[in-house]
Every structure is written in structure tokens, then in C-alpha cells.
Amino acid sequence: MRTQVGIVGAGPAGLLLAHLLHRAGIESVILEAKSRPYVEERIRAGLLEQGTVDILTGTGVGDRLHREGLPHEGIELRFDGQGHRIPLTGLTGKRVTIYGQQEVVKDLIAARLSHGGPLLFEVEAVEVHELDSDYPRITYRHEGRDQVLHCDVIAGCDGFHGVCREAIPEGVLRAYERVYPFAWLGILAAAPPASHELIYARHERGFALATMRSNTLARHYIQCRPDEDIGEWPDDRIWAELHARMADRDGRSPINEGPVLQKGVTAMRSFVVEPMRFGRLFLAGDAAHIVPPTGAKGMNLAVADVIVLARALEAFYRGKGMALLDAYSRTALRRIWKAQRFSWWMTGLLHRFDGGDPFEHKVQLAELDYVCSSDAGSRTLAENYVGLPLEPG
The missing domain is CATH 3.30.9.10 (D-Amino Acid Oxidase, subunit A, domain 2)
Incomplete structure (x- = not known):
């Protein structure tokens, strides 16, 4: 098989990246180790920033979100036996929405399958190769057959314990970590x-x-x-x-x-690796960073990563060169570290x-x-x- 972008992982990062690329006319194949029921039914937290809601809505996968999501215009901080409301919308003009991560995944899978985009579940023995060349490839086993997927680019969206980050040679990445x-x-x-x-x-x-x-x-x-x-x-x-x-x-x-x-x-825990790229492999979402849940930033950071990556890939395939791809890690990390700072601050503010x-x-x-x-x-x-x-x- 051959495609333009090989995507490892069918979580929010991989699915949204494939969706954005499809809308830009760029081919991709998604490989996922788990079954479709597992991916769709694994209950995860889901607090969506305004920007995440906007991108899902603007790309045609927000209908159920708007029917079933719970918009919030404030939060309460409770201490010393008293509650204090922070009016999010009054202060910023924006709001957040409660909508489970697994529901976002269901919506993106439905969109992917509706236009026939390749999405393979229960894929085994995934390995990535020749990452520092112009012709990277992914080997894997699906339905008992060994396969090779030739790509221009590989997106590692396979989470903290995935294979993509581990495939990067020792000494390339610098990891920053805090365990609470x-x-x-x-x-x-x-x-x-x-x-x-x-x-x-x-x-x-x-x-x-x-x-x-x-x-x-x-x-x-x-x-x-x-x-x-x-x-x-x-x-x-x-x-x-x-x-x-x-x-x-x-x-x-x-x-x-x-x-x-x-x-x-x-x-x-907090965890970040720099850079989020090695050759033609680009890391996104939990494959590159973890935040404590206090600030509700995990899925939102994954969405922000793939927006930057999709924009860079679109420029690349439109003949505008590698400049945005070369800037991907630097651009994504600026937002990631701000989210890490906020999550660290919220965690330190509220915990014993x-x-x-x-x-x-x-x-x-x-x-x-x-x-x-x-x-x-x-x-x-x-x-x-x-x-x-x-x-x-």
C-alpha cells in the first residue's frame, strides 16, 4: 500500500488529523491496535475548550456535540468552606463544553467511514522505518497478513505507550517529566x-x-x-x-x-519531549506530552497539535515547501508549555x-x-x- 500520510493511532489526534487532511484533499491511512468497540467505548474525560468546539463544528463533525454537549460559562473554586464563581464567559467571551472524549472519537470515526477513508482496527506488530529518509514506511500485520505502508510522512498519534516515540534513536529527544x-x-x-x-x-x-x-x-x-x-x-x-x-x-x-x-x-504526571519530530515522523498528542488532569488540557492539546500539523502538511502538498513542517515542533511546543504551566499551577494551587x-x-x-x-x-x-x-x- 501507498499513501501520503500514514497515521498510527485512532484516538482524537489521529482521527482529527485524518479528517483535516481529507478536507484538504490529502490521502491518509489510519492504523489502530485496538478494536473499534474498545476505542469507541473507553470512557475518558471530556472538557472541550472553545477552540476545540469551533474546529469540530467548522469541519462538519459538531452536530451531536451541540445536541448533547453541556456548555459551561463558569467554574466554582471552593475553599475555606465557601464557593467562588469564576465567570469564564463574562471575562473572555468564551466557554467550555462537557462532551466525552469517546463521543468525539465516535463522531470522527463515523465521518472517516462515511467517505471511505482507510481505517484499520486490530492492527498488530506495527513498526516504523527509515524515518530520516524521504521514503518512510510502516510495517504491520492485519487479518493475519504482513503489510507494508509506504508514506511521505508518518504521524505518531499512538499515545504515551505507543511505538512511534520509542522508534526515535536514543539521544534525539529530550524528555521533561514531573511525577506528582x-x-x-x-x-x-x-x-x-x-x-x-x-x-x-x-x-x-x-x-x-x-x-x-x-x-x-x-x-x-x-x-x-x-x-x-x-x-x-x-x-x-x-x-x-x-x-x-x-x-x-x-x-x-x-x-x-x-x-x-x-x-x-x-x-x-507532566511529561514533554522535544523536539516532536524526527525526520519524516511527527509526534502529536499523548505521544509527545502528558498533562495532569487538573487543567483539563489533554485532548485540547492533541487537537491543537494536529491543527498545526495539518496546516503544515497542506502547505507542503501545495508546493510551498517544508517551512511549516520544519516549524511544527517549535510552534506546537509554545502552546504545550503554556498549558503545562497552567496545569502545574492549578495542581499546586488546589492539592495538599x-x-x-x-x-x-x-x-x-x-x-x-x-x-x-x-x-x-x-x-x-x-x-x-x-x-x-x-x-x-
């Missing part, structure tokens, strides 16, 4: 959300977050140890901890209880660090008070939360 000394214990419950907007709570016992998947499904998180044994957290203990961390000064909690449908522990230092707790409360009482502080948070503009190439 805590994790999130999360539940999905059949209960009304605590609020129509997200609540981020800072408490002496640790961080808590109240969010939702729909008007009847609540998603909640509490800060816990990275090595937490989920077996030590029966439902009653989780609900009690959520109530304690979300309660106001009168002891009232906004949390609504219901049957717990899912339960798990999410590690907290080891030792429970009373001085640190008081400083965090003072900073939260400043953010909520200062127009400049609120605006800075709001601008980052709804999404910064794309970096120019």
Missing part, C-alpha cells in the same frame, strides 16, 4: 451532578472535584496516594470524603449520592502536598482568595481555562 506525589480516585455515579458547573475544592484533607458526564451521571474525584488500594475505598467511604471536602461552613454538601458505576485511580504544611495551606488559601477577588487574577485563570489562541506558525 498524589493521584486522583475517581468515580462515575448514577446521580445528578452537584452543580451545573464544575466545582474545584481545596480542603485541608486534600483536593476534590465535582463534575459530570451528563445531567444524570456525576463524575467525582478526590486526592489520594499514588499507590492507593482501591479495595480500601468502599462506596460509603468515598461519599463521606466527598461530602467532607465539599461542605460549606455549615456542613452542607452539594454532592448527590447514587449507585457507583465505575471506580479507579488516575496517576498525576505531603506533610500538610500549615504555612503552605495558608499561602494556597491566600492565592485562591486573590484569584477570586481580583479581576486580573480571575481573568488569567479564565483565559487559560477556556483555551489560549493557537500559536502562529
Whole structure:
């Protein structure tokens, strides 16, 4: 087989890149290791920045998003037993939307299949070759047959544990990483959300977050140890901890209880590799960077990456040379590091660090008070939360 762009991974990054390339008249083939049901049904968080909603809408895959998504025009920061609303739309003119990552994936898969674009699931033994030449190729096994896909360019959209980044020779990439000394214990419950907007709570016992998947499904998180044994957290203990961390000064909690449908522990880490390119291989999304979930930037950064990459590939195939492709890593990384800074700041602002230092707790409360009482502080948070503009190439 031969194509112009070989894409490894059918997550949001790979699928959206293929969609953008198709609209520009550029051929691509997507290779995915998992089955279609697995990819479509794996429940992941989904808070979409305004820019992500705009690109999905503008490229024809936003109809269901607008029917089923939950737009939010603010968030609440809760600390010292009081809630403080940050009016995102009032400060920026933009908003965010709750719409699960798996729903974005379903919409993009449907769009891909509707125009017959090659999308191969359950692909095995994927390897990338000759990356530093003008003729890279991907070898793989599909339906029991060994195959070779010849490409002009390979897009590594295969996630943190994928094969593409690992195929880059040692010494080319520089990795930056921070592993946080805590994790999130999360539940999905059949209960009304605590609020129509997200609540981020800072408490002496640790961080808590109240969010939702729909008007009847609540998603909640509490800060816990990275090595937490989920077996030590029966439902009653989780609900009690959520109530304690979300309660106001009168002891009232906004949390609504219901049957717990899912339960798990999410590690907290930051990770970036530079550059996001080796020869004709370009990394995008989780293959190049991970952010802690506090700032809700993971999928939005993947979308921003592939917008920059699609624009560069379109220029390349229109005979405008390699300039934008050569600038891809530098352009994408400017936004990535700003998102890392915001996620690091939000994480440090809201979590209890080891030792429970009373001085640190008081400083965090003072900073939260400043953010909520200062127009400049609120605006800075709001601008980052709804999404910064794309970096120019």
C-alpha cells in the first residue's frame, strides 16, 4: 500500500488529523491496535475548550456535540468552606463544553467511514522505518497478513505507550517529566451532578472535584496516594470524603449520592519531549506530552497539535515547501508549555502536598482568595481555562 500520510493511532489526534487532511484533499491511512468497540467505548474525560468546539463544528463533525454537549460559562473554586464563581464567559467571551472524549472519537470515526477513508482496527506488530529518509514506511500485520505502508510522512498519534516515540534513536529527544506525589480516585455515579458547573475544592484533607458526564451521571474525584488500594475505598467511604471536602461552613454538601458505576485511580504526571519530530515522523498528542488532569488540557492539546500539523502538511502538498513542517515542533511546543504551566499551577494551587504544611495551606488559601477577588487574577485563570489562541506558525 501507498499513501501520503500514514497515521498510527485512532484516538482524537489521529482521527482529527485524518479528517483535516481529507478536507484538504490529502490521502491518509489510519492504523489502530485496538478494536473499534474498545476505542469507541473507553470512557475518558471530556472538557472541550472553545477552540476545540469551533474546529469540530467548522469541519462538519459538531452536530451531536451541540445536541448533547453541556456548555459551561463558569467554574466554582471552593475553599475555606465557601464557593467562588469564576465567570469564564463574562471575562473572555468564551466557554467550555462537557462532551466525552469517546463521543468525539465516535463522531470522527463515523465521518472517516462515511467517505471511505482507510481505517484499520486490530492492527498488530506495527513498526516504523527509515524515518530520516524521504521514503518512510510502516510495517504491520492485519487479518493475519504482513503489510507494508509506504508514506511521505508518518504521524505518531499512538499515545504515551505507543511505538512511534520509542522508534526515535536514543539521544534525539529530550524528555521533561514531573511525577506528582498524589493521584486522583475517581468515580462515575448514577446521580445528578452537584452543580451545573464544575466545582474545584481545596480542603485541608486534600483536593476534590465535582463534575459530570451528563445531567444524570456525576463524575467525582478526590486526592489520594499514588499507590492507593482501591479495595480500601468502599462506596460509603468515598461519599463521606466527598461530602467532607465539599461542605460549606455549615456542613452542607452539594454532592448527590447514587449507585457507583465505575471506580479507579488516575496517576498525576507532566511529561514533554522535544523536539516532536524526527525526520519524516511527527509526534502529536499523548505521544509527545502528558498533562495532569487538573487543567483539563489533554485532548485540547492533541487537537491543537494536529491543527498545526495539518496546516503544515497542506502547505507542503501545495508546493510551498517544508517551512511549516520544519516549524511544527517549535510552534506546537509554545502552546504545550503554556498549558503545562497552567496545569502545574492549578495542581499546586488546589492539592495538599505531603506533610500538610500549615504555612503552605495558608499561602494556597491566600492565592485562591486573590484569584477570586481580583479581576486580573480571575481573568488569567479564565483565559487559560477556556483555551489560549493557537500559536502562529
